[in-house]
Each structure stands twice: as structure tokens, then as C-alpha cells.
Amino acid sequence: MSSDKKVRVRIAPSPTGPLHIGTARTALFNWLFAKKHKGEFILRIEDTDSERSDKKFEEDIEEGLRWLGLNWDEFYRQSERGAVYEEYLAKLLDSEKAYYCFCSKDELEERRQAMLAQGLAPKYSGRCRAIPAEEARQKAGGGEPYVIRLKVPDTKIEFNDLIRGKIEFDGSLMGDMIIARENGEPLYNFTVAVDDALSEITHIIRGDDHISNTPRQIFIIQALDFEIPEYAHLPMILNPNKSKMSKRSDNVSLESYIKSGYLKGAVLNFLAFMGWHPTDDREIMNIEELIKEFSLKRVQKGGAVFSDEKLDWFNNNHIRTTDTKELLELAKDFVPKSWKLNEAMIESIKGRINRLDELEETLRFYFELPNYEGALLKWQEMNFGEVELNLNKIKDVLDNMDENLKRDKVQKAIMEIINNGSRGEYLWPLRVALSGQKNSPGPFEILEALGKKESVKRVDLALEKLDIPETY
């Protein structure tokens, strides 16, 4: 059908809220598909509902997609295409595939409720279909309020979903849908059908909550004599209780994840694995690998529950493999401005954190030595005298080193004095002296990050703490 055509896909968010993590996932799948097939990815802002649309959300969406690196080849807003929709609406009216409907909102609503009460799917009766076109046109021209409805055929309709196979609907159950409302504004299903066709979208990849919109859009496409694209409906991203995640009240905006310190590579990696899996057992993948391996054929049908734990694991892995220089830059946004981070500090916490927002707490000891108890310096059964002795020996080693303590060098020197002694009796007191905490990166990493001057200062402070008589 479209095998020889250039692949063109789109993400079509409506700017009625911040970029949702589910929208980001749909965007990613579209983008991956486009890249994989050397096609084009289009961003279309669906802002036909002027009441609910907001420019600030549009900006948030663009910003989020850019942050993820999901760049688009074309961009447009539906709100700027009024003339186009008018043209095709007129076409439909002229060819009598659509008609004016003068039924009042109140009576429609009444009928709707009645049908619902009977357990039937609400459906418009088609009453105004009977009004002769010329008469209707004059009524409408005369200022009588109207909406425009599409004549939905009484036929079955089926389409082949690339992920689910054949899906069938019954047009006779649908009723004539409204494609333009009273103020003349075209409605969702109509604008989507028109824009997808005019943009020559070859594959519509979207959430499966749109499955029931698909037959409606196909009816419009057929009425307009456009070509029907391929469809691929992605499984929903679910809350732990299996409900649709967009209905979660919690923060599900991409921004909230950015603020928590998730790396873009990790978010991309995790999102790709929500409903998709490569042919092998790999899980940690970068964007190039994802593009290479991506295939709609390997997309899952069932919904996927969003797991914060797994996201954390992905993030931990990506943090660990991110270049230290790059990580250092990213880290600056998560710690106080006054902290002068260096690469050794970042190196020392790689793999020890899941999110960048843990950085401030993890790195704090480098800038503010905790006020710890002298007793913490003792390892196992040591007494203060032994701690003092070992710390002094280490201090002698440090005194003989350059200001710039390279990890390997300082480690070698200290290990030499430990010789065959107990590592714990040296390294524990040293590490506590340097970090002031029970748990921390290793002493050699800290030594390098701190430098000679500060390290010696901290060892001296530890020695002072030992002067206070042991109380227990």
C-alpha cells in the first residue's frame, strides 16, 4: 500500500497540559520508526479547542521533545489551518456527504440520556439528513444555528492494525458524527483525517485508546477520497492498578522526571521498553541501538504497567556509563551553586545513585564535613590508640605526596604501609575521617576528590576527636 512511499509519521499532542510521559513514549515510537525507515517525523499541535489550549503547554511539549532529542522535520498548528478545514468541509457539503443539522443541544442530550438508560450506545437519529440540501443551506445561511454532520454509512468497516491485525467496526452503530460545531470550528476526528492525509502521513502510530476513533477517521478519509494510511495502535502505559496512566493524579509530566534527575538516555531506554523488546536479551541500549533494532512487529499488545523501580535501574546504569565530564555538567543543576564540583567527586558516586536529585545528599560531605563522633573512627575492636597510630602513619604518607592526589598513586602508597596488616584498621578510620560518615565512597576516591590540603585537614580533625577521652 505504501511500501514505496517515503515513511512519514507524526505526533499530534494537544496543548491542554504539560508533556505527558505517555505522549513522550508515543513520540519516541514514531520517531524511532521514522529514523529506522529514513522517514520524516512531524509535530502537529492539535489546538482546535481554543478554550482548553494554552500556548504555555505548547512550549512545554516542544521543550520536552527537544530535551529527549526527538527532533521533528516539520511543524504546524491546527489553529492556523482554518481555511483548509473550511475548504474540505465545503467539499463534503457540496458532495452531500455531510449535511447541516439543526437539532438543539437540549434535545440531543435528552435523547442521548434516554438511549444510555436503555443500555444502548448513544447515536444520532439522522433526522436532519432528510432536509433537502438546498433548504438546509438557506436555513444555515439565514442565521439558524447548526452543526455539520458526516453521513456515516450503515456498513461494516475494517482496518488492518500493524500490531493487532484486523479490527472491525459497525458503521450502523455509530450514527452521523459531528465534524464541525456550532461556531464553525472543525472537530478532532475531522481535522486529524484531513491533516494526516494532506501531510501524507503513511503510518499512524498512537495509543490504543484511539482505536475507536479509527473507523470514524476512515469514514472521513473515504468521504474525502483520500488514501487510507497504515495504523499501529500501541498498548497503553498503565498505573500499578492497571488504569490508564493519563488519569493518574500524580505527576506524570516529563518535566517531573527531568526534575528528579533522570537522564534522557535512561528515559528513552525505559520508554522504548514499555511495550517493545529487541530480539535478544539486551536491555541497556542507547538511542542508536534502539533505532537499529526497533520494529513495530515486536510491539506488545497488552498494556504495560509503569515501574518506577525499573526506571531507576535504567537510570543508575545510564549514569554509570555517562562520560564524567558530561555528568559533571548535568550535576550542577542538582547541587547548591556554591559547591565547586570536580570530576573525581562525580567519578566517586557513579553507580551509587539512581537519580541526580540524590546528588546533593550524596555529595554533601565533600563540602560540609558532618560533625561525627570520634568513636565512629574505630573499626571493629580497635581502640583510640590504634586508630591514632594508623591515622598518623597515613598522614605521614600524605605529607610526602603532591597536592594533586592521584587515586592510583595515593592508593599504592597507603597500601604499602598497610603491607600485610588489616586493611580495615587503616581504611575505615581514613574513610570516616575524610567523609565523616558511616557509608561513603572509598577513601582513595575521596582523597583524589578532596586534594591533599583538605584531606590532611580532615585527618587532623579526626586526630583531635581522638584526644577526647574514650567514654566507652
Add this chain to the structure above:
RNA sequence: GGCCCCAUCGUCUAACGGCUAGGACGCAAGCUUCUCAAGCUUGAAAUCGGGGUUCGAUUCCCCGUGGGGUCACCA
């Protein structure tokens, strides 16, 4: 309720109709170790139920059950 979609460990998932149903997260234990992470090893943990088809069903068909989505002059 009508229509539509879906169904493998708690979760993400793998398995041309054919080995003891595999991997990952999380969990538990152990190893390693100056601590905590990380890493390594091991363990517990699943094919929703019932009928078919077949020499053989996770896989194909039907019914049931369960879950979800959708039924606007929103998108």
C-alpha cells in the same frame, strides 16, 4: 450497558505448534569487601478457566472469566 482491545512470574517481557517455559526489575541468601553501592553466584516466583484442533498447545479456534479503552458541539 453497547462496541472495541487485551490476557506468560508482583512488574517489564522471551519462546517457526516441539528441550526442565528463558531474561530483566524488585525480593531473599551467599560471595567479594574498610562501609554503602556496584559486581558475581544462587533461590522463590508465571502460561486466567473450560472445551476443542493436533502425535504434541504459552502459541491456533470457540465459550467463559478477568482487566482495560471508548461511547461530547474535548483531543
